[in-house]
Amino acid sequence: MWLEILLASVLGFVIYWFVSKDKEETLPLEDGWWGPGVRPTTGEDESIRPFKVETSDEEINDLHQRIDKVRLTPPLEDSRFHYGFNSNYLKKIISYWRNEFDWRKQVEILNGYPHFKTKIEGLDIHFIHVKPPQLPSGQTPKPLLMVHGWPGSFYEFYKVIPLLTDPEKHGLSNELAFEVVCPSIPGYGFSEASSKKGFNSVATARIFYKLMLRLGFQQFYVQGGDWGALICTNMAQLVPSHVKGLHLNMAFILRNFYTLTLLLGWRFGRLFGYTKRDMELMSPLKKIFFNLVRETGYMHIQSTKPDTVGCALNDSPVGLAAYILEKFSTWTNPEFRDLEDGGLERKFSLDDLLTGTMLYWTTGTITSSQRFYKENLRLDNTHEGIKVHVPTGFAAFPCELVHVPEKWVKSKYPKLISYSYMPHGGHFAAFEEPELLAQDIRKFVGLLERQ
Secondary structure, eight states: HHHHHHHHHHHHHHHHHHTOOOOOOOOOOOOOSSSSSSOOOSSSOOEEEEEEEOOHHEEEEEEEHHHHOOOOOOTTOOOOOSSSOHHHHHHHHHHHHHHHHHHHHHHHHHHHEEEEEEETTTTTEEEEOOOSOOOOTTOOEEEEEEEEEEOOOOHHHHHTTHHHHSSSTSSSSSOOOOEEEEOOOTTTSSOOOOTTTTTTHHHHHHHHHHHHHTTOOOSEEEEEEEEEHHHHHHHHHHHHTTTEEEEOOOOOOOOOOHHHGGGTHHHHHHTTTOHHHHHHHTTTHHHHHHHHHHHHHHHHHHHTTTHHHHHHHHTTTHHHHHHHHHHHHHHOOOOGGGGGTHHHHHHHOOHHHHHHHHHHHHTHHHHHHHHHHHSSOOOOOGGGGOOOEEEEEEEEEESSOOOOHHHHHHHOOEEEEEEEEEEOSSSHHHHOHHHHHHHHHHHHHHHHOOO
């Protein structure tokens, strides 16, 4: 008992010393060139070009031929989703994809929002840009950059965008409306992949900052989960004067002494600032740790030798679908691994899931998207030790891979002004719970705008 008290006291002192170092640091902005070959001496074309998603009979026929030649391994009895994607349920996905899924119709849906491309640092950057259809006289929309992660895409935001750009139509107050920009991370979907090593989240943040400037926004809000959370965080570290507010539904809290308190948190939770809800979401510790180990095997592969597994996934649409859609099962709710169908259709439609998969298949970008892990999971990431001094809002969804208590978030983001325990939802917040995410974004921005 006395040993635990002593350890708690020492940890408390270390934490106090650590958090009291609130020096406002920023990341150097620098510059880069990620296109093929040597950077040209002539200036880069800064024009913004309309873009349209297209398909062809040839593309669809090739997909069908590859699906027809699929070879599946029978699952173990009663294995459900504990060994990965259950091939019995995969047969249903394959049949729907081959016989009912209408890619041409989904392309029309994708083109429902305006798409554009522009060259930045040698890469063709794709984005959608959605403006409010109408606003009350004298009101201007709030510019909002929303950034996806892996294995997601800009398409994840299609259901949350109308709630932000046209709130009155959806029963929300029109006092707060947004002009939304959703880019594709370079190497994902329609954004060109880097030709050079070293393209990480900081480089992506700088490119997206340049994109917002090119669109005429000197100050703007940013929002993200997964890699999007890190990219938006990096942007706030690079150009804090340009980021009015940062909203996250995931946080990378790595160099943080608070994580050590988990070992003592069960007896001294309140001493370390944990709420009852925090303790519920972080216990039992053994189960949380085991679940994290089960769900991060992909990360080790992609952060070491992404090109190897990429060869297989880029050649087989069924293999690609199994690899991607398995994440939409257990990252949405870890309990879904106990179900024969992985619970996929409880939260998502097959059309939505396969559209997301097609954005990787038709662009051939699964390998380049996986390289983002190798470039980011390094020991020399200076941004991990830099606090973010930009007003921050955080939405804690209960089925996120790792729960991040308010105390942890505040250690990295000292200007945290809004922290919400969401009633339900998991990793793919915008895709799964667009109404809840939109409400929390609006709450956060509303607080800032009233200050």
